[in-house]
Amino acid sequence: MKILIHGAGREVGRSCIEVQSKDGEFLLDCGVKLSVGGMEYPTRTDTKNIDAVFISHAHLDHTGCLPLFDHQGLFCPVFATPMTKAITKILLLDSFEIEMAERHGDVAYKKRDVERIGESIITVSYNEWNKIHGIEWKFYDAGHIPGSSSVMIKTEGKTILYTGDINTEETLLMQRINDNYDEPIDILIIESTYGNRSHPERSKTEEEFLNLVEEKIKQGTVLLPCFAVGRAQEILLLLQRRKWNEKIYVDGMAREVTELLLSHPNTYKNPAGLRKAYNSAMQIRGSHDRDSIISRNEKAIFITTSGMLDGGPIVRYLENFCNNPNVSVILTGYQVRDSNGRMLVESKKIRLNRRTVDVKCFVKQFDFSAHAGMEGLHALIKKISPKTVIINHGDEAEAEDLGKFCAKMKIKTFVPKTGEVIEI
Ligand SMILES: [Zn+2]
CATH class of the missing domain: 3.60.15.10 (Ribonuclease Z/Hydroxyacylglutathione hydrolase-like)
Structure with missing residues (x-):
């Protein structure tokens, strides 16, 4: 063989x-x-x-x-x-x-x-x-x-x-x-x-993550790039542990896959919790919707894709917010070598529209593997x-x-x- x-x-x-x-x-x-x-x-x-x-x-x-x-x-x-x-x-x-x-x-x-x-x-x-x-x-x-x-x-x-x-x-x-x-x-x-x-203890990571989102949302918008499958839904569930005065938006493939999972409730734990979390968030449907929300400049939490910043709506958010030091980009997963996300973590730069640009936002990566x-x-x-x-x-x-x-x-x-x- x-x-x-x-x-x-x-x-x-x-x-x-x-x-x-x-x-x-x-x-x-x-x-x-x-x-x-x-x-x-x-x-x-x-x-x-x-x-x-x-x-x-x-x-x-x-x-x-x-x-x-x-x-x-x-x-x-x-x-x-x-x-x-x-x-x-x-x-x-x-x-x-x-x-x-x-x-x-x-x-x-x-x-x-x-x-x-x-x-x-x-x-x-x-x-x-x-x-x-x-x-x-x-x-x-x-x-x-x-x-x-x-x-x-x-x-x-x-x-x-x-x-x-x-x-x-x-x-x-x-x-x-x-x-x-x-x-x-x-x-x-x-x-x-x-x-x-080794991974850090999950429960500790979860609490640190929630504390940081709570601290950073006071200063400005918080971007949570997530993998569409699994991670976006996990972050939605996690955010439910605290009370938020700001809106939580779910965008792109994160939204599409969450809707798919809600229609297949026997394929993961806690479908009722996910339904509640999703219903309490706002959904962004398409680029028109996204651009009008961005232009309002409100402080909000955005759960969107792609998790490694190599495409998807996150690119649009970064185009708008990369020069704003009050905005936070909190990565929620593994960043593979040569990905935009890895580059952001290592050098505070990303590739946007074929150019390498500096990112002035606060950046932090969490290990939710x-x-x-x-x-x-x-x-x-x-x-x-x-x-x-x-x-x-x-x-x-x-x-x-x-x-x-x-x-x-x-x-x-x-x-x-x-x-x-x-x-x-
Ligand atoms: Zn995989």
Whole structure:
């Protein structure tokens, strides 16, 4: 059997791993890497001989290459949970529209590819064995975002677990990962986003965040860039803990995805709380609405996308507010290398309309991760105790350090680069 790392090898982004066995060629995720320089695709984009694609969750770094595959003639089934399918359809279309605008129509695939691949995803529930081309496979709840899964595959007498993105702790929105696997696992392919770092205690982070928003709103508008899926809803729920005299606005994909989640209340914790939080906030619908609110110059809290400042309505807010020292930009999540958000945190500059500009706003980043921290990853690896581990979805140092931990436990360990092939 071979495992081919087409992406996310010693990097975060373009997750795409191929399992090649006597039963066929199977892809685990099919993502893109979004960075300031543009979009990077997996090292395999030809679709010949692929027998099935399993999608762990809806984030673009796990799904964004699906339309390109469709364009190249992907005919095999693509499997995901119903929630992953629903969110993927929204995110792919949004990403296509952003790409079209940024590249003046020069995108490698068409809107019909985006629509066709979204519609064609076959939905499968958690915890049920399925069969295709001689392999057996099953999705487990990964606790990362609504619909997220780890994928278990049995082929050539071996059991493989691809974790996808996982959270081993519960959050205000999500239950923790379901790690009650009903098979011993031979080969574990595990994410390593926080492979060498612990998260601060969640409850402390939540209180610090609320205190800071309370302090900063006295001076001026507070911008809360959030990932559309999961984080925006978690921040909405969190803000409910305090009383606010100012309005809370929800904008862009944060609004769209929240509305989608409200119509699928069985895919996360506390749907009643989310409904209450959303109803008590104001919704911004479109650029006309947004511009008129911005022009009123009122002090308010804005929950909007994108979480790493690489597009979406947040760009419009920053265009207007970047020179205002009374405005605060409070980042609520991980900022990948080469993202606008990472640049803001490291140098107080961002790229706006192809120019690099200074940001005079107050800037602070909070660690509200939807990924397991180092202790969570260690505990999971110990619990599973696989024969072989393949580390992916982490920057160089994070992936390597998690690899060292596994090697110490006498597990056969690989920390492959993108493009590498592992023979099992
Ligand atoms: Zn993710």
